[in-house]
Amino acid sequence: NDALLRHNEVLELEKHTAELTAENMRLRISQLETENEQLKDLSDKEDLPDDVRKVIKERVEMLNRLFAARILDKDTIVNAYDEWLRQEISDKERFMNSNRLAFKASHPMFIKYLEEHGLTEYEINYLCLYAIGLKGKDVGNYMQLRRHYNISSEIRSKLGIDEHETNIGIYIRKLLKRL
Incomplete structure (x- = not known):
């Protein structure tokens, strides 16, 4: 009887986890759709430098492939997309530069x-x-830096935020929304 009760609890937990994962995916897809539209609008601007226009075009293509893969729900498309995405982020310097240009x-x-x-x-x-x-x-792991906290400290100093004032990630995301 206890084993059955524990099994039911595990099933309920797995169901709840799956629901949260699905909701998280819906939220991410919604955010990506919004970014996709913003990037499409930006790519039409004639005053953008060529390198920025190229990054925007690549991002729009990436988002479109993601949407197609999810809509079709085909493993082969999803796997191909995942491989393409892995290649994109594997060149850290290129990815980080393109990411900055997209934000610019x-x-x-x-x-x-x-x-x-x-x-x-x-x-x-x-x-x-x-x-x-x-x-x-995650940032430290992606960049493979041990001195990740030193960089964060130098940046905090330049931005005038105290080490104990706020988490730098929260600060940056609030700043992004505010500006």
Whole structure:
């Protein structure tokens, strides 16, 4: 009887986890759809530099492939998309630069604010990883940096935020929404 009760609890927990995962995926897809529309609007602007226009085009193509893969729910398409995505993020420097350029196009005031506070291109690339939703540990792991906290400290100093004032990821995401 106890084993059956535990089994039912495990099943309920798995069901709840699956529901949360599905809701999280719906939210992410909604955010991606919004970003896709914003990027399409941006790509029509004639005053954008070629490198920014190229990044926007790549991002729109990536988002369109993601939507197609999810709509069709075909494993072969999803696997091909996942492989393409792995390749995109495997070249860290290229990905981080393209990520910054995408933010420069979609959130120019955000990038301008960071530049006005004396942040280097490298530091802005670093913060753009937070802006896409990564947490500090994730940023450090992706960049494979042990001195990740030193960079964070230098950036906090330039931005004038105290180490204990707020989490840098939360600060960056609020700043992104505000600007």
